[in-house]
Amino acid sequence: MSHHIVEVQNLTHTYPDGTAAVRGISFRIHHGESVAVVGANGAGKSTLLLHLNGYLTPQSGTVRIGDFPLTRETLRDIRRTVGMIFQDPDDQLFMPTVYEDVAFGPLNLGLPLEEVEQRVQKALMRVGVEHLRERPPYKLSGGEKRAVSIATVLAMSPDILVMDEPSSNLDPRARRTLIELLAGFQHTKIIATHDLDMVLDLCSRTIVIREGQIMADGPTTEIFQNDQLLEECHLEKPMRMQACPLCNRPSI
Amino acid sequence: MAKIDTAFIDLGYLDTLATGDSIIHRLDPRIKVLTAAVFVICVVSFDKYVIGAMLPFVLILSLLMGLGGIPAHFILKKLALVSPFAILLGMFNPFLDQQTLLYLGPLPVSGGWLSFLSILLRFCLTVGAMLILIATTGFSGVCMAMEKMGMPKIFAVQLLLLYRYIFVLMDEGQRMYRARALRSFQGRGTDMKTFGHLIGGLLLRTLDRGQRIHLAMLCRGFDGTIRTRRAPQFTIRNMLLFFLSCLILITIRRYDCSLLLGQLLTGFVK
């Protein structure tokens, strides 16, 4: 059995217009790890994520998911293993009802209808939105949309969850609910985000990217205390690690 | 820009109505689509001077509206909004067709006026039927029904996707338009060049979105066909119901019920 390792070696990607978005990135993520990928806008996070589910194939270097190197032949299996949650839920929820959206993946896997039904039910329960089953996606709130997008991915039973800005556009409570939900998942998680406070809650390890290269890779708390590194990469210490201006409580 | 807002609201409102629960809502969508088609064909197949014989169809719509819990004022408002086209094309009839066809007491009524009124009535009936269909069935119900009746699958998927993203893109278009309107202080209309940029920008965003949706589909095993939910079986009961409704429609198409009613009544008075 695989250990759901995600291994990226010397990955590079240059877009047709000449922009080198990823320039020799290597890392290895083990089973059950929760890793944040942080960096400024345009640092290459999205391009990196697009390689993890095989939307882009490596121009040079390799991507290995579990036992498979990423190639045309293994694409189907890899997409099954890696569940991708997009930044804009409106891109991910394209079917007329929540039910059909969650069932989309399992149906494509060719599962028998009873199993599809079971999986949909289980996924919706897991994210706590089974009451939205028959609703059309455009009538949901931001938080509900996010929860349903996660359910669409869970219904595929992936081993690895890859998320692009999961907490963007959420109100504080919906964000908190999301963080609690994600914290409960046993999956290997890779989260690209600007929300460093969330990283503090969810990820023990952080990879910092700048201009397509890895600047740092290590324990989250260590990286967030490196002021110079954060400054260089257009990042800022999480709020919780900054001193409170009102009560002068020292930072954690 | 008022149009974008009302269109948006109407769309949402019809959608909300369609989630209602009534005898009409619970009918199989296929019955409703087919019956609506029979209804429209019955109405448009009337001779161009006919008015009275068409009125029982108003009765049917009124009944359906009542059973389906569709507020009449909404349908009437929609009818009033879109009627100018029918009026425009019909209003020449009174001038062009002046032969007297009947007398209302001493008042001669020309064929043109009759056919004009007939056009308006046809218009109200056909458009009303359509609105009631969608308000009691919902868009995906109608699509499902049409697909089961032989519409190509890819076209059905097309319709569903289009409907799904109308809400998203209208919102996006509205935001862009507002952003532009806020910066043009004189409230001057949009000239062609600005318009081109505005629409072009919206188009680029749309194309990007199309690409992202495709990616999202691929990530969940998309292979070119979209599998929609299976429709429930078309039962004997449904079949009978459909035949019954056809029978009713064709009967009132063939027999001028309002005239019969009138004859009965005037006969009674005499």
Next chain:
Amino acid sequence: MHMADALLSPAVGGTLWAATAGTIAFCAKKVQRDLDDRKVPLMGVLGAFIFAAQMINFTIPATGSSGHLGGGMILAILLGPHAALLTIASVLTVQSLFFADGGLLALGCNIFNLGVFPCFIAYPLIYKPIAGDRKSPMRIAVGATLAGIVGLQLGALGVVFETVLSGISELPLHAFLAAMLPIHLAIGLVEGLVTTAVVSFVWKARPEILEFSATLRPLGNLSLTKVLTGFALAAAITGGVLSGLASSFPDGLEWAMAKTSGQEELEAPENGIHHLLADLQAKTAFLPDYSFGTNEHEPATQETTPPSWLTVDKGTTVSGLVGGGLTLILAIAIGFLFRNRRQIM
């Protein structure tokens, strides 16, 4: 510009429905065989885009009025004719269902007028040859403008012929043409200019999109003759069947035919449904078709037509009015009844 159910006869509406359904089936097959699954979501969002774009008005140069995008040509340029036709058809379907633009029966006409003409005539015969494969802004501009004009002129012609053939509206052909064509020449010109503005914006911002769509589908294997033969066949068959059907009912179609042929009434067939119904009518004696008289040609043809059709009967008029009024009142009463019930509940 949208055709409405109220102006259509069943024969004309049905014929165009059949032709359109055939075209959609053909295009669906074509798109499916293309095997480019990128197009599936792209068509959907572009359809939604047309909606959003139509909501934004612009000022027509040199006039005070404003217009909006039709979008047929833009779709054809971006998606190719087959996918574009499906997208236009889906836009029109949603418009007819939700915005009451047109109607169920008129949908066939509308898709034909606004979809088939731009996609299968204006795009391949005008835009493609002018804009060519090596695109330049100038050629795109000229091609899009001309194609926009031609597409809309043909669409307007479609509306005119469909209306006149249906015979519900009294507008004579030449007057209608004289009104519609110049208006649509102007609208088409504007549409062409807008299409140019949008396409050149995309061309400047992201040329690869147009390249991509140009290389996507070679137009070589689009057999125009096949399409047209298909149309002609579908139209002939359904037209034949429907007019056969229609002529067995004393209905609107006959008026149109009488108008064009100059004859008042075609002879009713002696057998089939009509005969059966006429028989039934004679027996039950109360199936009066509406009793309106026509004064001119009456005597000559009276014998061959159902007598009740041509007589003016005061009594019937009165009962018609009474009955009609009552039916209406009943309809309104039902409306109120349900409304009150809802309020109570």
